[in-house]
Amino acid sequence: MNVMKTNFLSIEQAQEKYFPNVTEKESGKESVLFHDILQEKTLKFSKHATGRLEERNIELSKAQLQRLNEGTARAGAKGINESLVIVDSLAFIVNVPNSTVITAMDQSETEENIFTNIDGAVII
DSSP states (O other), X not given: OOOOOOSOOOHHHHHHHHOTTOOSOBTTBOOOOHHXXXXXXXXXXXXXXXXXXXXXXXXXXXXXXHHHHHHHHHHHXXXXXXXXXXXXXXXXXXXXXXXXXXXEEEGGGOTTOOOOSOSEEEEO
């Protein structure tokens, strides 16, 4: 049997890499498992956004991910299609109808503070 090596992460690897604070129960603290997050209506991350998260060493906490989802929902309620959602010092461009994060950056990379191809912004 030939085993192929790919650049794709397993769900467990993605969980550890992008959601380090979302783990199984630790020392009596209740937390949510990664697969539980996937069961919720949550955002998808495009290949480009996933690459940016990795390149920029951006790790989202469960609370930040929830706020990003909330910001996207608020944008959708206002009829925004392409939204800038700012969570703490992180900026995300989200395609609201598809619930897909297009790109992500941290504050150090938004020096010019210019965002194009959006029709609304949510600061959460």
